[in-house]
Amino acid sequence: xxxxxxxxxxxxxxxxxxxxxxxxxxxxxxxxxxxxxxxxxxxxxxxxxxxxxxxxxxxxxxxxxxxxxxxxxxxxxxxxxxxxxxxxxxxxxxxxxxxxxxxxxxxxxxxxxxxxxxxxxxxxxxxxxxxxxxxxxxxxxxxxxxxxxxxxxxxxxxxxxxxxxxxxxxxxxxxxxxxxxxxxxxxxxxxxxxxxxxxxxxxxxxxxxxxxxxxxxxxxxxxxxxxxxxxxxxxxxxxxxxxxxxxxxxxxxxxxxxxxxxxxxxxxxxxxxxxxxxxxxxxxxxxxxxxxxxxxxxxxxxxxxxxxxxxxxxxxxxxxxxxxxxxxxxxxxxxxxxxxxxxxxxxxxxxxxxxxxxxxxxxxxxxxxxxxxxxxxxxxxxxxx
Amino acid sequence: xxxxxxxxxxxxxxxxxxxxxxxxxxxxxxxxxxxxxxxxxxxxxxxxxxxxxxxxxxxxxxxxxxxxxxxxxxxxxxxxxxxxxxxxxxxxxxxxxxxxxxxxxxxxxxxxxxxxxxxxxxxxxxxxxxxxxxxxxxxxxxxxxxxxxxxxxxxxxxxxxxxxxxxxxxxxxxxxxxxxxxxxxxxxxxxxxxxxxxxxxxxxxxxxxxxxxxxxxxxxxxxxxxxxxxxxxxxxxxxxxxxxxxxxxxxx
Numbered sequence: 001x002x003x004x005x006x007x008x009x010x011x012x013x014x015x016x017x018x019x020x021x022x023x024x025x026x027x028x029x030x031x032x033x034x035x036x037x038x039x040x041x042x043x044x045x046x047x048x049x050x051x052x053x054x055x056x057x058x059x060x061x062x063x064x065x066x067x068x069x070x071x072x073x074x075x076x077x078x079x080x081x082x083x084x085x086x087x088x089x090x091x092x093x094x095x096x097x098x099x100x101x102x103x104x105x106x107x108x109x110x111x112x113x114x115x116x117x118x119x120x121x122x123x124x125x126x127x128x129x130x131x132x133x134x135x136x137x138x139x140x141x142x143x144x145x146x147x148x149x150x151x152x153x154x155x156x157x158x159x160x161x162x163x164x165x166x167x168x169x170x171x172x173x174x175x176x177x178x179x180x181x182x183x184x185x186x187x188x189x190x191x192x193x194x195x196x197x198x199x200x201x202x203x204x205x206x207x208x209x210x211x212x213x214x215x216x217x218x219x220x221x222x223x224x225x226x227x228x229x230x231x232x233x234x235x236x237x238x239x240x241x242x243x244x245x246x247x248x249x250x251x252x253x254x255x256x257x258x259x260x261x262x263x264x265x266x267x268x269x270x271x272x273x274x275x276x277x278x279x280x281x282x283x284x285x286x287x288x289x290x291x292x293x294x295x296x297x298x299x300x301x302x303x304x305x306x307x308x309x310x311x312x313x314x315x316x317x318x319x320x321x322x323x324x325x326x327x328x329x330x331x332x333x334x335x336x337x338x339x340x341x342x343x344x345x346x347x348x349x350x351x352x353x354x355x356x357x358x359x360x361x362x363x364x365x366x367x368x369x370x371x372x373x374x375x376x377x378x379x380x381x382x383x384x385x
Numbered sequence: 386x387x388x389x390x391x392x393x394x395x396x397x398x399x400x401x402x403x404x405x406x407x408x409x410x411x412x413x414x415x416x417x418x419x420x421x422x423x424x425x426x427x428x429x430x431x432x433x434x435x436x437x438x439x440x441x442x443x444x445x446x447x448x449x450x451x452x453x454x455x456x457x458x459x460x461x462x463x464x465x466x467x468x469x470x471x472x473x474x475x476x477x478x479x480x481x482x483x484x485x486x487x488x489x490x491x492x493x494x495x496x497x498x499x500x501x502x503x504x505x506x507x508x509x510x511x512x513x514x515x516x517x518x519x520x521x522x523x524x525x526x527x528x529x530x531x532x533x534x535x536x537x538x539x540x541x542x543x544x545x546x547x548x549x550x551x552x553x554x555x556x557x558x559x560x561x562x563x564x565x566x567x568x569x570x571x572x573x574x575x576x577x578x579x580x581x582x583x584x585x586x587x588x589x590x591x592x593x594x595x596x597x598x599x600x601x602x603x604x605x606x607x608x609x610x611x612x613x614x615x616x617x618x619x620x621x622x623x624x625x626x627x628x629x630x631x632x633x634x635x636x637x
Contacts, residue, residue: 015407043535044494044495045494045497045504047495048496049495050492050496050497051490051492051493051498054483054492055479099473111480112477113476113477113536114475114477114478114536114538115475115476115477115481115537116476118474118476119456119457119478122456122457122459123476126456126457126458126474127458128456128457130453130454131455132454132458133454133481133606134456137456162582176559189483189484190610191450191609192483216461284519335483339488339571341439341441341486341487341488341605342486342488343425343426343439
């Protein structure tokens, strides 16, 4: 029994997620790479982005994967730092997932840039301290280095040991810094009222915590085959009480923030602001996100009888993961819908629908994120007794 | 050192788009990649409507947001006040396009803005985005001059390949002055109603400064703090358009 618990707690090779993830990720990668093959031959002309819609689905994907990566890392590191019972066994898995998501996000960004290889040296060597993108890159790098170091450390020592405390602190600061600067990339754009605002990093933080908690809950349930008996006792407590309760509170905050943004947006007559929210209100996507992806999970998690049910937790988490992606899409695209000085060339809002290749790019990068996670799980797992 | 700026007299501008054409010829831009555009819009409700237009080059701002957001310092400001892109440094992240309040930056790697697709008709050679049969021999990628390479952002340079060779200390670059004609930006030189003026904003004796002072020159979206170096003369009671995003405002 103890060997079984140890195996499950480390995300061992017998769990449902381990069995399915690797082949699913490989299949997704193959389909995605085949679907976006044109991009490697004819270039970015297969994307529906350009001078009018600068940042399309590839940027949405990278921003979302980065948000989820930072969110998972923040949730896991806070849990480990404050020695919350039950986080020890799942800490390594969470960090492995954060690594996979960051690699997927960076790949999406890499594929979107006009000169990705040039970016590797031009950004660090030109010291453009005034650019939010520079700082986001700085913090993202600062995030990945301690993340890998921590994963290596966890091979030889248990989570939550005092020796790893300094690294935990650096990791948490880097994750918060990367998340905050990502918020500033948009929040500093005074010419785009839909994005502008000093509180945007906090909005991003709320979203990252929601999706981070949702992924931790989802993954832990799947890694234990939706069976609480396979979990070590502290993890069972964590999944049965602490995590869903915290998710419920954070989700409530995120929903309130979303309502606040929408109400302000609809009320404000500021040009370039209200019109985007009106457009959003008229889209099915927003209602799917809000009612199906945020309110429904909130109700499910608010009912004490359902909150602790692994199947309900998985369903609620999946809905939240999808809703946050839709939210990122609406946010990124919404900020660019208002044409800036185009006159009759663009009489209304800019029209944008992602191309098939863009969707394939998303599939590819998400698959890579899962593949890296699946492989890293094997690499960083300590040999079992 | 001069601080180059432009004045556009909207009372004189006829909206003929000769400036747009001259710019496209001078800089070999693609269709739709209008570094110097003339924007048409209408005001009022039927039947009381009127068509208006606004010539719009890059504003070469004093404090350009596009420059500040560029993560590689590819967008920079020269000592003579011109905002340029170093195509050898640009990574094509398009953040500058997001940050420019005037929508004057272009990324031509993606779908053609207008048909036919000249990139397909004249495929790029030697790293160029496209290689038309007739090209301006001036090419300087460090200053964003010439046909842009793939994967970078492009924009108006105030014809930097011309103005940077102007005689030191000259107050204005005027097409009517034989001494400065060759250094005058293409859009200014070609403007038939002479609605455009180009000169040194730091020189109190320049024509551009006199016009700004005498005719109360205004700048677009001054509230953004970018402080454009392109001024508009709107005439008595005139104004530059706000270009609202709401179609019901009938502006565009």
